[in-house]
Amino acid sequence: MFNAITHSQIYVLDQDEALDFYVGKLGLEVNADVDLGFMRWLTVNVPGHPDRQILLEKPGPPALSEETAQQVRELVTKGATGGSLIFSTDDCRKTYETLLGRGVEFTEEPTERPYGIDCGLRDPFGNNIRFTQPV
């Protein structure tokens, strides 16, 4: 049966802006950036871990009608699409400081939990991102 998760997808409203954020600020690396004609296949991964990619997909035609794409965009900006990523880190507080210095908008400061120290942020579009330093 299955042996790995290789790709996950979230909706972003602008793929160039998404690259600035996910690569420029969060420090992920581009895995694939291919113009397929009908879409721009854009994936990123944690450096050194290309086995798991995140597809940064822009909602729009022909996959979605203009009207549906607009609804998706509105939900993303309300933080309601369910786009959600949880990363792990060796040092939550240090990563928080680094990202804060890069102007990242946080939703929660590093906090001790039974499962580790974690904190939360949003991407520029409204997707929910967290990272945890496991216990």
Place this chain on the structure above:
Amino acid sequence: MSRAAEDTNRRMLRARDAMDRAYAQPLDVPALARIAHVSQAHFTRTFRATFGETPHRYLQRRRVERAMFLLRETDRAVTDICFAVGFGSPGTFSRTFRDIVGRSPRTYRREATPANVPTCFTMAWMRPAG
């Protein structure tokens, strides 16, 4: 029109995030409207249109949810918890908690069981509805 709606949503989400983050601070409508970069007159109405409840109600439920979390996961005194989540007095805290949860903080503490899943999900899903 629609780009304007996206921009408005994002501003309202920013204000809602501020309540999730700084629920223990005194957050009033002028402060939240500044975070959202909109006028006070529009803020409450727009927030309600976006998320289905007023900012005041959202914040009250967030504070109660955080109190539920502390009652469940820590052994801090109820009065401590009241101030730690942003209520101004134990009387207001008990009354609001009971109105929303249907039980007193002490009864809730006795009956609750820890929920050991990532906080973002407990914050989103355990904020009392209705």
